[in-house]
Amino acid sequence: MNILPVNLSTLLVELEDLSQALGLYDQLQREPIRGVTTIIPAARTLLVSFMPGRISAEALSRELKARPISGGSHQNGELIEIPVHYNGEDLDEVARLLDMGTDEVIRRHGEHEYQVAFCGFAPGFAYLAGGAGFDVPRRDTPRTRIPAGSVALAGTFSGIYPTESPGGWQLIGTTPLEMWDIHREPAALLQPGMRVRFSATEGAPERVSVSVPADSTPRLIDTPPWLEVVQPGLQSLFQDLGREGQTDQGVSGAGAMDRGALRSANRIVGNPSNATVIETALGGLSLRCHHPAIVAVTGAETAVSIKTAEGARLDVRCWEPIELAEGDTLRLGAPTAGLRSYLALRGGFDVAPVLGSTATDTLAKLGPEPLQRDDILHPAGLAVTALSLNESPAHALPRAGESITLDIVMGPRSDWFTEQALALLCDQDWQVTPRSDRVGIRLEGEHSLTRQQSAELPSEGTVTGALQVPASGQPVLFLADHPLTGGYPVIACVADHHLDLAGQIPPGATVRFHPITRFAPLAGGNASHEVTS
Numbered sequence: 001m002n003i004l005p006v007n008l009s010t011l012l013v014e015l016e017d018l019s020q021a022l023g024l025y026d027q028l029q030r031e032p033i034r035g036v037t038t039i040i041p042a043a044r045t046l047l048v049s050f051m052p053g054r055i056s057a058e059a060l061s062r063e064l065k066a067r068p069i070s071g072g073s074h075q076n077g078e079l080i081e082i083p084v085h086y087n088g089e090d091l092d093e094v095a096r097l098l099d100m101g102t103d104e105v106i107r108r109h110g111e112h113e114y115q116v117a118f119c120g121f122a123p124g125f126a127y128l129a130g131g132a133g134f135d136v137p138r139r140d141t142p143r144t145r146i147p148a149g150s151v152a153l154a155g156t157f158s159g160i161y162p163t164e165s166p167g168g169w170q171l172i173g174t175t176p177l178e179m180w181d182i183h184r185e186p187a188a189l190l191q192p193g194m195r196v197r198f199s200a201t202e203g204a205p206e207r208v209s210v211s212v213p214a215d216s217t218p219r220l221i222d223t224p225p226w227l228e229v230v231q232p233g234l235q236s237l238f239q240d241l242g243r244e245g246q247t248d249q250g251v252s253g254a255g256a257m258d259r260g261a262l263r264s265a266n267r268i269v270g271n272p273s274n275a276t277v278i279e280t281a282l283g284g285l286s287l288r289c290h291h292p293a294i295v296a297v298t299g300a301e302t303a304v305s306i307k308t309a310e311g312a313r314l315d316v317r318c319w320e321p322i323e324l325a326e327g328d329t330l331r332l333g334a335p336t337a338g339l340r341s342y343l344a345l346r347g348g349f350d351v352a353p354v355l356g357s358t359a360t361d362t363l364a365k366l367g368p369e370p371l372q373r374d375d376i377l378h379p380a381g382l383a384v385t386a387l388s389l390n391e392s393p394a395h396a397l398p399r400a401g402e403s404i405t406l407d408i409v410m411g412p413r414s415d416w417f418t419e420q421a422l423a424l425l426c427d428q429d430w431q432v433t434p435r436s437d438r439v440g441i442r443l444e445g446e447h448s449l450t451r452q453q454s455a456e457l458p459s460e461g462t463v464t465g466a467l468q469v470p471a472s473g474q475p476v477l478f479l480a481d482h483p484l485t486g487g488y489p490v491i492a493c494v495a496d497h498h499l500d501l502a503g504q505i506p507p508g509a510t511v512r513f514h515p516i517t518r519f520a521p522l523a524g525g526n527a528s529h530e531v532t533s
Helices: 018-030 057-066 091-098 102-110 259-269 419-427 496-502
Strands: 002-007 010-014 036-041 045-050 079-084 114-119 126-130 143-146 150-154 157-160 165-167 170-174 195-200 227-232 235-239 277-281 285-289 293-301 304-307 313-316 322-324 329-332 337-345 403-410 430-432 440-444 466-468 476-478 490-494 510-515 517-521 527-531
Touching: 002 057, 002 403, 002 490, 010 057, 018 036, 018 045, 036 114, 045 057, 091 102, 091 170, 102 170, 102 195, 227 235, 259 277, 259 293, 259 337, 259 496, 285 337, 304 322, 403 496, 419 490, 419 510, 490 496
Parallel strands: 002 527, 079 195, 403 510, 403 517
Antiparallel strands: 002 010, 010 045, 036 045, 114 126, 114 195, 126 157, 143 165, 150 157, 150 170, 227 285, 235 277, 277 337, 285 329, 293 322, 293 337, 304 313, 304 329, 403 490, 430 440, 430 510, 440 476, 466 476, 466 490, 517 527
């Protein structure tokens, strides 16, 4: 067992194989460790998040190493039959790689049972282990679009794409079953512990859903509108503090990019600090008021104005309560510093939660739709308290053209990179490209980061703030909507206290990284945080 640092509240436990990873995961589910909040199993690792105030990384590491290492399996799980039309674009290539005919590939793929080992990559995407024992590499060049229901192979796993998405697995067929249906309970057809058997079918029947549908009764709101969207801006989304407890379905937390700004906006108007707000990027949001209301705007440095029903213009301040009268139109200008603003309504916004959260996850396509022109917004009627008049930004907001320094924790895969790459990570400037979004900041540096290990990394859990390095050597800084698991090595992770700052960095800025820990081996080949100045 190797225990590797991820960030200041997460460890990566590396074992020899999937069986050991599942065995330890089962143990930790039966006998949990105090202070552990989330465990994400993967191909041969467990990503273990914890509360540092309740257990230290060192104490958690000792408890984990004291657990016996044994194999785990889920042979008694429910059996799910998956009909497959074996018409995949890569079926011939898979047969060539396995040195057998396509008929034999189909026969062997269907005559063995698979186990749902873990879920990740996308909501409802199950990694299926065992089965025919195939081992095929991912495609050299991932496809930009793979249809939902595609049955695929990568490494020793089989999988089924639950929704249309990019991907690099080898496609061997399609199934009509809906692997992910948000109106079903549970939304993911395949859950860890289940067994799966594939059966060949002729033709490609229309897609079907299975299991008992969840309650999807529409919310009927008869009250008059309070706010109306005049202009939604570039991207305006409902957000809260994120979607927890859904990792078994392959669903990550998502939530606000600048959590501190969300909490402040809510406190200013007297809401619970985790109430739903509107997150808007690069300004341009305009709302017309149909009922007297109190709102607040925090986050990015931006001009906020009111146009009254009589046509007068009033400039108002961010980080303070804003009183709106009937007929007023509130407008947010383009930010002069930062990227994302947060608008809270006293009493909260009435938004239907999805899987326990009102957060919009742009990668997983979960949660409320982005705001559109003419949308009508209603209050949730939350219990409110006194307005807060002493909120302020937690950090200086970054501007385009400026350099921002982010603290990082080295690991968990620092040792996959050359010494030169480790030095370059912190010694050169990284340009924030316009291709950045809520999933991650795409960075470009003069020199790319080179690996000293060329092996393919089995999929493992990732965290917000992870600096994942794909084959190009140009890192991607994962943000709130990142996938639950990833297949590229993570050289370091942004420290928790700088995640809100990272969510406010605009394109055109540059980033420098400051390591606050060293990736240091311990006795037995483990690694820990060695704090630096």
